[in-house]
Amino acid sequence: MNKNKNSLFLIGVFTGLLVAQAPVSAQHDGGTVPPGKVSELYPGKVYSPYANRAFPSQVYWGETHLHTGLSLDAGLFGNTTGHDTAYRLARGEQVVSSTGQPLKLSRPLDFLVITDHSDMMGIATDIQRGAPNVLAVPKGREWAEGFQTGGQAAADAAFDLIGNFSQGTISKELLEQYSPGADVYNNLWDEIVEKADSYNEPGRFTAFIGFEWTSVPKGFNLHRNVILRDNGDRASQVVPMTTLPPVGSTDPLDLYNWLENYESQTGGRALAIAHNGNLSNGWMFPVDKTYAGGRVNKDYVTLRAKWEPLYEVTQIKGDGEAHPDLSPDDEFADYGTWDVGNLDITELKEPEMLPREYAREALKQGLALEKKFGTNPYKFGMVGATDSHTSLSTAEEENFFGKSVSVEPSATRVEHPFVKSALGAFEGDMLLASGYQGIWATENTRKALFDAMERKETYATTGSRMAVRFFGGWDFDGDDLRSRQPAFVGYEKGVPMGGDLHTAPEGKSPTFMVYALRDPIGANLDRIQVVKGWMDKRGKLQEKVYDVVWSDGREIDENGKLPAVGNTVDLEAANWTNTIGASELMTIWEDPDFDANESAFYYVRVLEIPTPRWVLYDKVRLGANIPEHVELVHQERAYTSPIWYTP
Incomplete structure (x- = not known):
């Protein structure tokens, strides 16, 4: 034993003797140690390193972006599972996927936010079951019959409905029934809220109430996931924000207004998480003008900083931390790069779009905007999520169930492109088994996890824990x-x-x-x-x-x-x-x-x-x-x- 080790050994023994010989009071009744005792050895602290500790000591794992069959696209492409399947899998149970395959996560998750698309929510499941209100509309009957026929007919029906949705040509009768304010829509939202409350178990598993606001003008992906801190008594007082007229909007400023109204109306709390920006074709992080013809001004930067404290930096549709063209000296910048075009590849990617799509560049631009306006709109924390449309939160490489039902495990799924157009394709092998979010919090509750997200004490992974x-x-x-x-x-x-x-x-x-x-x-x-x-x-x-x-x-x-x-x-x-x-x-x-x-x-x-x-x-x-x-x-x-x- 060398001299230094001897010294440390003797100090340790000496300290141990001091602790052993320190006077103790006869009874403490669970109270603090009396002055002049152990506190003399540990000034300002108590002996137990876990006592009187209020800082976050545990990392909790989950995600804030998952779709079930209630989402328009997920349901039309064959997802026949719902919120029960999503919650049960996340909690560690074995479930069966839409293609009949059993699966289970290697370890349970601690929290989950199911974020079904708010527009036309529930119409896909009603088409699947041939609901009378759907069959009463000619187009609705056509889609329902195509789904029941299966195969190419079902695919054609799905693409036709999505095309009608994106072009704003959904029949008035169906649009009115599947929009906020209608009984069909409002009742479904109440069911979603009640389901989240029923699976929420403070201390063991947190089921947040949320939805995805699906702004996609001209194929520019500007989606945001809205997370509510509250229980159903507050969440049921509102209905989600949508994008379709006459009640919806694709402008983020209108979403911020919805969030403001939610908090003032219910006394609750809410935040929004921007979708991975690599399919926005330069509109996710504007620096001068917004896609809607607005300006990046004092009002814009203030509202964005207030309502969007987090950014989804990695998910199935690519990784959004950095791009090799923006960071040529970074040998690890070219990871999961999706830079072909916008969401439906109706517009190809141009080099000048890239700086307004990636996290690292946005963080840098935020410094410049802060100097100009006094507020940094891109002062965000990092989160990872799957954006899976299978109801299955699988971000493990050896347990990956894909983006949609069509690419659940099979020998040919790698051959299925995510999107293909006359201009290009996102090939099937480009999908990432990503990602998860780690949150440092004091306990596994809606309150503690939400507060940690607001203060940005979170990090993203590509699936590792x-x-x-x-x-x-x-x-x-x-x-x-x-x-x-x-x-x-x-x-x-x-x-x-x-x-x-x-x-x-x-x-x-x-x-x-x-x-x-x-x-x-x-x-x-x-x-x-x-x-x-x-x-x-x-x-x-x-x-x-x-x-x-x-x-x-x-x-x-x-x-x-x-x-x-x-x-x-x-x-x-x-x-x-x-x-x-x-x-x-x-x-x-x-x-x-x-x-x-x-x-x-x-x-x-x-x-x-x-x-x-x-x-x-x-x-x-x-x-x-x-x-x-x-x-x-x-x-x-x-x-x-x-x-x-x-x-």
């Missing part, structure tokens, strides 16, 4: 990592992900404490990176990706790059081994390029070692014929909410 902590402050040092509970000092000395740092102390740069622990049944970790964005003195927006801690003793090369971690994937067995990488990584990192006069943001990206994609599992399990160009291996990742620095 790795635990990630990220704190920023001015005084973190190496000693702060000498604990199995880094959050204790994290909250004491700094702010968590989603937080703010203000004017720097004289001569100091911000320090960050980051910690990641692998998914217990997942892959080891490759590295942790800090992504910084800032606006320099000339008003130019900048970014840089720093490798801050990594596994396996690698060294940065002469080009400033960290060599790849390696690859243990067995392509014949769809397997990998955790013989490379690390089970946990942690570090204290200080910004070496800090300028106290420049606004900045920092977020963490954690990368796992390479593992198989769902297409490789299909090849091995189902004998699927996978085209040569398809990527079989990827690196799962997590994106934390940023921490912002404002001079």
